[in-house]
Amino acid sequence: MKTATLDVGGMLSMLDYQGVEKQLGRIAGVRRATASIASNSATVEYDETVTSLAALKDKINECGFHCTGEIVPKHVCEPHAGHAQGIHAGRGAAMKPAESKPGAPAVQVAHAHHVHTAHAPAGAPTAVAPAMPMSHDMAHEMGHGAGMDMGDMVRDMRNRFWISLVFTIPIFVLQPMGMDFIRVKPPFGLDLNFVLFLLASAAILYPVWPFVVAAVRALRNGILNMAVLVILSVGTGYLFSVGATFFFKGEQFYEAAAILLVFILLGHWLEMRARAGASEAIRALMDLAPPTAMVLRDGREVEVPTAEVLAGDTVVIRPGNKIPVDGTIVDGTSQVDESMLTGESMPVGKKPGDTVIGATINKSGTFRYTATKVGADTALAQIVKLVQEAQNSKAPAQLLADRASQWLVLAAAVVGVLTFVAWFWWLGQPLLFAMTLMITVFVIACPDALGLATPMAVMVGTGLGAMNGILFKNAGALEDATKLDVVVMDKTGTLTLGQPQVVDVVTGKGQTQERVLTTAAAVEQGSDHPLAQAIVRRTEGLVIPVQKGFENIEGMGARAEIDGEPVFLGNRRLMDAQKLDLSELSPDAQRLQGAGRTVVHVARAGKVIGLIAIADAPRPNAAAAVAKLRERGVQVAMLTGDNAGTAQRIAQELGVEIVLADVLPGQKAAKIKELQGQGKKVGMVGDGVNDAPALTQADVGFAIGAGTDVAIDSADVVLMKSDPYDVVGAIELSRATLRKMHQNLWWAVGYNVIAFPLAAGVLYPFTLSPEIAALAMSGSSAIVAINALMLKRTKLAGITRRSTLQPTLRPAHAAS
16 A cells, blocks of 8 residues: 655635545555645555555546645655656645656656656557646536646735725725715716616626635535535625616615625635745645755766656765765764754754754764665655645544534525515515525524644644754644653653763772773773773863773773773672772762762772763653653653562653563563553553554553654654653643634534524614624634644744744755
8 A cells, every 4th residue: 555645726716635535545556545625736655556646636627626746845856767748846845746647648747846757658658648637627626727726826815805805896986885975976978787787797796706716626525615605695695686687677786786895805815824834844744954065976076956866876065065865874974964854952962873864964074974765755745745645634523523514505595585585585684685595594604613633733843843852753643642641751862862971980098080080991992891981082082091901801891001090890790800999989989880870980090980870861851851741630650661679760850650670572562551441541651663552551661762764664653753741742732732623613613503593683673784794704614724824833842832942944956
């Protein structure tokens, strides 16, 4: 099975995505299809042996929407041959070519700035697919125009609003809805109704066209959406007025229909602007990789498009360059800013053998590295894929809202007709009054607010998480993380660094820490023993004296000579064997050993000058993460294979309240199951590989992993910074997102519960006009969208607000 996220342009109404899902789900080989108007895309899981991206793209176009291909970062594109045509692709993301089957024509490879045509398979026709599908008239794009992205559609809706407003103003002056003191007569003695017909036609026919296309398309796909209600309301008023002008005597509604459309267009313009803002995070991720890379080809440096960098290429990076693809440094050192992918502001030191991640920024030195992961395998591409799938996934609450939205449109149509029948035939009110109330009912029912409530919050929440190195794989995990009672953390590699570190240095009388450490490091230079490497790492940046005469003393330590003075480095038995006095430091040695530390004794010139304590050190934020989780009412458990005594000491140091010690790797999942058997919702935090069974068993699995390891199948959430405090950020973000979901759902439900009776005239003589109904309908959707966007401004523990990250997310070109 393969998963792809496809661009779906032209979705105007919240229920349009249901039509896309419905039609994609009918294709043989498609296992799952989820679409979202918030992201203007559809994520499809399909069997590539049965169907292809080309077939999925064609189906979307048949539905009346336009699809330019798979949405991937700019640098993800298969190397190609053939002629390139310079044509703007419309979206900030590149569009990957649809997969070809034998006999299929050549297909597009759309970059951010160019569309390239790939060679067709052998024996295939040589015709090249056009830049936009020309065979689907309905996809001539919602009345917006071919190839428009969301920003273009927002501007187009704005222009339609202004056109409608310009022609509606004179309509209102000629027919001021009862305000006769501002009424003027038509010029040149023209017939009033004919003038109103001309002005209303200009104010309605062009501006309303996207809703006409959307309504026809929805009906063809078996969906009732908001556009259907708009056409029922505006169309009823306009067509009845045309009839009253030319075919029969009656009252006309030109001014009501035109003013109604002005308010609908205004509200929809504002809603679309809010929706465009919600996709800011994914667009920023798309644009992170540089467009070009400097590689060594035939012994010389050549600048090539990032999409053409191959695994095994040697890439040259200079200060200020963006790193194009993932790889391993072969020579040179530098400091690399990885904040755009991990959210960590401090640059990371890099040296030969270290891994670098594509889209990060080289801050200082020059180095060369071997490309190991390119195209869709890079960390950036994997992150984008995870975020796309999460944003298009559905939280449990959304499934009910989707069904309710569909029924709401049907209910509006039925209640509108019944309102007209009741007021005109039963209660004997004038035709104008009854028709006005019917139109008001059509307009005020707003399925968009109900349908947008959850996906807008999910999109903002997952995007904000991605900007902070917290990747949710689906909306279900976002919701489940709010219900956790216990978070179980694996000790090694999660709460601790997973490698020996110098955690304490005790000096003898008249000695300094620097002298103790440099003396020990001089003896350990070149050793591959973990304890020796821990000491050497601690002395980075210090001047290490030269030693000679190194001698290994089996089972006790080592001996060497520095500046003519004998130096002994090792355990207590070595000190005793050399008859070195430890009385001054003996209490400290016992204390450190009692705390589970490995104690290295350092003696020089016949005197013990200090002690170096080495242990698997806690991660810097481990204790703070535990404290914050407990403050939030979440219990913390530590899972370890260490004995109970050692585990208890570490747990006490970190503030962990539940200790699960002496646990073998195969028993971890069983321990999670035991906690779940006590009625607790359990989250598991591990490295995503050794802890895979436990991560799968947990209600929510959090994978601690480096930035290049983002596709861990067993986890629900990936924490890219390997920082346990990100568990706090993930839970805080989940709770805040769920609050926004609930706020939006309550608003949408409450709005419709109140709106229907008011529109139907239940509180007569107090009634709503269609114009107020249009403002309320569009406003309710805009409120839901804006409320979701306010999540970016919320202060959350472990989450940096979007505004502080903005400068690092601007696309930058690689320096040559």
